[in-house]
Amino acid sequence: MIPAAFDYHRPASLADALSVLDELGWDAKLLAGGQSLIPAMRFRLAEPTAIVDLNGLAELERFEEADGYLHIGALVRHATIADSGLARERYPLLADAAAVIADPLVRNRGTVGGSLIHADPAGDWGSVMLAYRAELAVRRVDGDRIVPIDELFVTTFMTSLEPSELVTSVRIPAAGTGQGGAYEKLERKVGDFATVGVAAQIALAPDGTVGAVGIGLTAVGATNLRAAAAEQELLGSSADEAAIASAAARAAAESNPSADGRGSEEYKRDMVRVLTARALRRSVERARGTV
Amino acid sequence: MATTTSIAVTVNGTERSAQVEPRMLLVHFLRDELGLTGPHIGCDTSHCGACTILLNGVPIKSCTMFAVQADGQSITTVEGLTRNGDLHPVQDAFKEDHGLQCGYCTPGMMLAGAALLASNSDPSETEIRMAISGNLCRCTGYQNIVKAIQRASRAMAGNGAPERGKTEGGEA
Ligand SMILES: Cc1cc2nc3c(=O)[nH]c(=O)nc-3n(C[C@H](O)[C@H](O)[C@H](O)COP(=O)(O)OP(=O)(O)OC[C@H]3O[C@@H](n4cnc5c(N)ncnc54)[C@H](O)[C@@H]3O)c2cc1C
Ligand code: FES
Ligand code: FES
Numbered sequence: 001m002i003p004a005a006f007d008y009h010r011p012a013s014l015a016d017a018l019s020v021l022d023e024l025g026w027d028a029k030l031l032a033g034g035q036s037l038i039p040a041m042r043f044r045l046a047e048p049t050a051i052v053d054l055n056g057l058a059e060l061e062r063f064e065e066a067d068g069y070l071h072i073g074a075l076v077r078h079a080t081i082a083d084s085g086l087a088r089e090r091y092p093l094l095a096d097a098a099a100v101i102a103d104p105l106v107r108n109r110g111t112v113g114g115s116l117i118h119a120d121p122a123g124d125w126g127s128v129m130l131a132y133r134a135e136l137a138v139r140r141v142d143g144d145r146i147v148p149i150d151e152l153f154v155t156t157f158m159t160s161l162e163p164s165e166l167v168t169s170v171r172i173p174a175a176g177t178g179q180g181g182a183y184e185k186l187e188r189k190v191g192d193f194a195t196v197g198v199a200a201q202i203a204l205a206p207d208g209t210v211g212a213v214g215i216g217l218t219a220v221g222a223t224n225l226r227a228a229a230a231e232q233e234l235l236g237s238s239a240d241e242a243a244i245a246s247a248a249a250r251a252a253a254e255s256n257p258s259a260d261g262r263g264s265e266e267y268k269r270d271m272v273r274v275l276t277a278r279a280l281r282r283s284v285e286r287a288r289g290t291v
Numbered sequence: 292m293a294t295t296t297s298i299a300v301t302v303n304g305t306e307r308s309a310q311v312e313p314r315m316l317l318v319h320f321l322r323d324e325l326g327l328t329g330p331h332i333g334c335d336t337s338h339c340g341a342c343t344i345l346l347n348g349v350p351i352k353s354c355t356m357f358a359v360q361a362d363g364q365s366i367t368t369v370e371g372l373t374r375n376g377d378l379h380p381v382q383d384a385f386k387e388d389h390g391l392q393c394g395y396c397t398p399g400m401m402l403a404g405a406a407l408l409a410s411n412s413d414p415s416e417t418e419i420r421m422a423i424s425g426n427l428c429r430c431t432g433y434q435n436i437v438k439a440i441q442r443a444s445r446a447m448a449g450n451g452a453p454e455r456g457k458t459e460g461g462e463a
Binding site: 001002003004005006007008010031034035038039041042043051053055102103104105106108109190191 | 312314336337338340349350351356357359360424425426
């Protein structure tokens with residue numbers, strides 16, 4: 001199927017991109033990997049009259065640790081993270097998720113920024129970023145701001161960003177000792193969107209109890225969800241099997257899945273419990289350095 | 292709107308210039324404008340991988356990119372795997388191992404396989420299966436496709452051909 005006609009802009013710099021965006025407002029759509037936007041345009045679910053192509057803007061391709069953060073440029077592809085030694089060694093939650101997003105062909109194009117702003121509750125990065133308590137660096141022509149991930153998702157396919165705003169990067173706290181994370185995804189087949197996904201990130205305190213924990217849920221609500229009650233349940237505990245089991249039960253209770261071709265509500269809710277327990281167990285093992 | 296943009300793309304080593312409407316998908320440009328019918332169209336939903344091409348050596352779905360975005364880039368289609376009439380080791384191996392039946396998925400499979408071998412000359416069976424996991428085949432059950440890529444890997448290790456495998460088709 002053929003998308004509706006549009007004007008094509010390929011800005012030479014970030015500043016140019018921001019001014020084109022400012023001028024065109026709602027009529028324009030940013031194009032990153034195109035792996036969500038182009039299919040939507042082919043089905044005429046999206047009919048932007050102007051496309052602003054971000055590909056080639058080196059300012060958006062940063063992937064490095066600096067100032068106490070890991071900065072992930074908005075244009076960093078899923079495959080770059082899946083292949084990254086830095087991610088595997090220090091950010092296993094990132095590496096876990098990158099490897100199971102879509103298929104290798106989509107991973108070679110799709111980006112972290114595009115995925116977050118597409119705001120599909122079945123998207124994997126949203127849960128990962130909730131677990132890491134990530135922040136988005138957002139620019140517009142006359143300023144910039146930091147958007148905490150908890151303030152990003154409004155509802156399915158809708159974020160709190162203005163049409164004139166552009167995500168330049170996402171930052172997560174730099175990895176430290178005693179930290180670990182894991183992503184668990186249940187899918188019908190390789191390359192499928194999640195039936196259910198769970199992201200967990202844990203920091204152990206010096207006495208071995210849970211000092212900080214983030215849990216994000218995929219495909220069980222109108223947006224990626226933070227399992228706040230489950231986090232509370234685990235915080236301060238010794239992360240033993242009993243604590244993990246009750247946190248997992250909390251996560252299942254606070255999830256809000258709908259029945260569809262991938263399973264019933266009841267099944268998905270129970271899978272939240274199972275996958276939360278698995279993700280927490282692996283996070284704790286990684287945090288303790290036992291794996 | 293509906294105005295055209297001029298693009299210059301290196302396709303299988305040859306620079307091609309054209310006027311395209313921005314909404315034209317890359318796969319339609321390759322097939323309908325350049326007559327390269329190697330990239331197939333197997334779905335409307337970006338799922339099947341029949342349209343796989345190499346963009347600067349990296350396998351992607353040409354139905355999920357606009358032709359205007361290829362301006363200044365280098366593209367390899369299955370037609371570009373052949374060099375001076377010689378089949379690429381992956382193409383030879385598909386023939387030897389019967390890695391195809393109807394052939395619909397084959398160009399994509401060959402390009403995904405060639406791209407894998409260019410970056411990993413001795414992949415495990417799991418690595419091969421992962422590398423082709425974005426390419427769907429209705430016919431073969433994948434077994435002979437995996438075998439063919441394994442054979443190509445051995446052939447390229449044995450006869451000094453890896454040089455060609457290592458370069459993307461365009462500049463080999
Ligand atoms: C077959 C298939 C399977 C898939 N499976 C999965 C899966 O299992 N898990 C998963 O998470 N995803 C999956 N996806 C989606 C894929 O990960 C997309 O790449 C991703 O959701 C969107 O990223 P993109 O870079 O392609 O964004 P685009 O499609 O280019 O853009 C998406 C949206 O984000 C906006 N946008 C892009 N960049 C910016 C920016 N810097 N600032 C502000 N707005 C921006 C665009 O305007 C658009 O509205 C799949 C896609 C396909 C085609
Ligand atoms: S034609 Fe099916 S993925 Fe491109
Ligand atoms: S040979 Fe028929 S689809 Fe693969």
